[in-house]
Amino acid sequence: MVAIPNHHFFQWVNQLEKSGHEVYWFDSTDGGPEVSRISWVKQIKSWKLRWDFPFRSAIKKQLPKLYTSIQKYNERKVSTVFKQKLNEIQPDIVHCFEMRLAGFPILEVMEKSPQLKFMYSSWGSDIFYYKELGVQETQFKRFLSRVDYIITDCKRDFKIAQTNGYNHEGYSVIIGNGGLAIDFESIQTLSERQIIMIKGYEDGVGKALEIIKALELLPVALIKDFEIVIYSANILVKEYVEDSSFFAQLKVKIFERGQFVANSELLKIMGKSIIHVANSLSDGLPTSAVEAMGMGAFPIQSNPGKVTEEVIINGINGFLIEKPNDVEAIANLIKTAIENKQMRARAQEYNVHFVQQNYNRTQLQQEIINLYQRVKLN
Template sequence: MPPFLTMFDADDHLEGPKVLFVGWPESSHTHSWINLLQNSGINARLFALPSAVPPDSWRVRTYVTINTPGATDSVFRKLTIAPPAPAPPWPLERLLAETIRAWQPDVVHTLGLDSASYLMDMARAAQPDIVEIGRWVVQVRGGPDLALHQHDPDHRRRIESVFAHCDHLIADNSINYQDAIKLGLEPHKIDSPGLGIVSGPGGLDVAAMRATWSLLPSQRPRTILWPKTYETISSKALPVFEALRLAWDRIAPVKIEMLWLVQSDVKTWFDKSMPDHIKASCNIHGRLDREEVLSMLPNARVMLAPSLTDGIPNSMMEAMALGAFPIVSPLDTITPVVKNEENVLFARNLYPEEITEAIVRAMQDDALVDAAAERNVTLVEKLADRTRIRSKVIAYYTELAAMQRPAAGLTVASLEVGPPPNTSAEKVLCGMCGRVEMDPTDQVVDIGVLIKRWSDHGVVFSPETINEYNTKKIGPIRLFECPSCGFGQFRPIVVGNADFYAAIGRVDYYTGSKWEFERSIELIQMRSAGSVIDVGCGSGFFLDHLRKAMPSVGAMGIEINAAAAAAARSRGHRVEILDWVNEDFSIADLPKADVVVCHQVLEHIKNPLRLLQAIRFMLTENGIAIISTPNATGLVAAYPDALTEQPPHHVTKWSDRVFRAALPRVGLSPTAIEHEPLPNYLFGGYLPVVWKANGWPAQFGQAAARVANLPDGGVDWFTKVLQSSGTRYVHGVGGHTVLVTARAVG
């Protein structure tokens, strides 16, 4: 290291993971995120962008890159500036590269695209040897960071370069993830491992914030807090001034707290547009730190923050936690999180009349704002509780450090990196909603016992397969479930190999005709689709049905198993091989079609989110995906011990809620969710379950049983009646399958 650059004496946690952050040193978001790691065993340092020196009270080791008067080295601050004259000055990217070389962090985390990530990309380009030092995590913030800057040619070029070179991405809303993928980010950088959607400052201490207030909004002073009284690319002040003027006669008396009113042009607009009697009720504030703003919210009835672009606004979440009623704009990042007239009121930033009506409603409707105050605390606790986020973030960095230096023995549970332990104490982040830790269930299976049960049913496995699925080698396998979306996953993840599926296929396990085939063809015909891709086409059963129904449609299959693909080709179908287990494919090389179907595949594979991402990119403009899996919340749940519902056959569990959570994360929006009616080949297995639950049509059969004195409540009699009449389906009784139709968004 150059002699003019001094280093810190030591880290707090010897051998603990090392994370170097790059960001604005005065930002409350920077401080709040890094503070998540206090007393965690993780060593955190900040390479400060050249804007300020953090306050002395913030005791995080910081490389200071601005030479302010009186600045000196200390325990928590090191001057990292250009070499003394007459040497030529070093660019900032060189200073960052030297810092990375000297400390050898396991993770380099850049806070925001502009300027932190741009700087890191420049440093790697100029000093290529640092590419191998540390996993590079990019954190995209809300507002213009990605949403608007991607439309500027210069910014777009730099953003695409960042996404091409970084290792991982974190964002505070799903739209940013979708945009990042469109700009070339490889999807595995989001979830291998991933944090899902996470607040930029790292969440809120909701319990502590709730303890600071007791008055409901209607009982508080008639105060509106406007935290962003300024003019930027992401929010406009003039329409809000006009809205306040239009609303005044209907909301007075009221006090308006205008924060960050420091721009000269905005001050001029305020002076010229506002009548004196309104000005008299406005308190003007300059730059306030976060703690000052938080102290004002418990005394406000309304928090006013319309905007043109944003992530999931921290100001909205803070207002919700502190009982102030939010007025925000119906942005794509906000509408999935809160509901109009339940949690907030929506008003678009450029429409003064909409803002006017929202202000009037919020100031007049006591029942609305009081009911929202109670439910908003519950909602924000679910979305952004800091304690929960802290545990996820610590596990995330620990896992990244383990990937960087596996020999050090740093391990943590992950959806994709494993197999991990499977004790009930294991922490597993849900891979579908990406929000919460999955809960261990009581269902634990023995893989050796399951293979023997298959053998007892006449399946003949090779000695290699029997050896692979060995209990001593794998250990017990536990089912985990997500309390938020319901996704289920057996861990460690043990999927079937080619011999396993070839063996069970030889005993007529698969049926060539299924409800989801018929329904998919109906949907394809309704759209007059010209091209179809069948993902996981197997031996070509669905393609057979499609060719018969629509001979002129351009259809092809995609399959992972070479033998199955060969069988489909022998039936005259075009089939390509795609290795979605090892993810040995490029999104850019995938074929495209008007309709992509994927029947009964996701539940078999280790990383279903990756396959869903591939399906999204196979769709032509206005194309649709048709996806089916077993419905884990339907009658399938009555037979948890069924061989087909356990590893190595099925390793994940799906339902309506899971699809609603997972599909938006890959750029798909569900347009319909349907459930298979009970098919005739399942009458014998499922109707007794229906009878036990006293559901339809049990009441009919039970009535007949009482009249004719039939045994078993009439279920056997009713089953025979259905079979003898040639009934194919019993509608109103859910069968085996859930089928989702989805379109691409973004």
């Protein structure tokens, strides 16, 4: 496995525990210490620095230009270390998660090992938004032409891959974290739900400020009895809300992006929420929306490249945001969802069942285990 330290990756790899596979993780960014939640995996960490010299952190902070000059000689290249580990381990399969941070750094090594099976899991905007993320078309096609097996979280991205160099028949559409474990005890009834939940990404792709501004267009009376919970909030979102006289009248809780909140805690909040709103210019299958659906919250979600409509039927089990920059349209969707309790009740029943049938972690586990065996033998 080649990946950055990431919750979805940890969730995926844990599906292989006790499967009989011997699993190594090469941390492509060498970020942080070993991860206890995947302690059974052999973790390749602390490879980047040739010498962790005294006062390194202080020099990095106070003398950044000097630090950059030193690191040109002090940091090992990803490809060099990866090639060395590849020769030591002699794996049957290399599986990379995400293209730019995990795939590209090892591509040259994988091209020189054509007999080695190479799997790739696309994440988020990896494929759909590659040009906007600064990836050249030639590099994108070169990478896909080396991949032997592709896993996407939506049908849209597989079709794009096919037209851009991926020339194998093998593929799977599986949610990026390997499935959801729904906590049914935390799914509250419609009358018990008292939270409006918002994903707070505002980073060029994420458009959370449009959601925040949409709420400001609503009558205070409509939402004053609800708590507004904003999670994974960028600093721009936090500052905007704190400076808003509108939000000063409401109960608001903000979890900043980078602030650790256990996934189980987020699921419990979803289980208490009437709606879950997330908005972006690009995404793969929005995992947070699927989680919210599984916990009974009515999803209001952007639909870049028509990916979200693979799981949300507009007006039936959720609402699709077709124009991420249209604040008034988003406000109307939120207002309609809050006011139409009957629609939310039907959607809750449908969505909890839908997610359990299609994204159940226990059911997906054997499919994922078998997948590696199949790729190895082909």
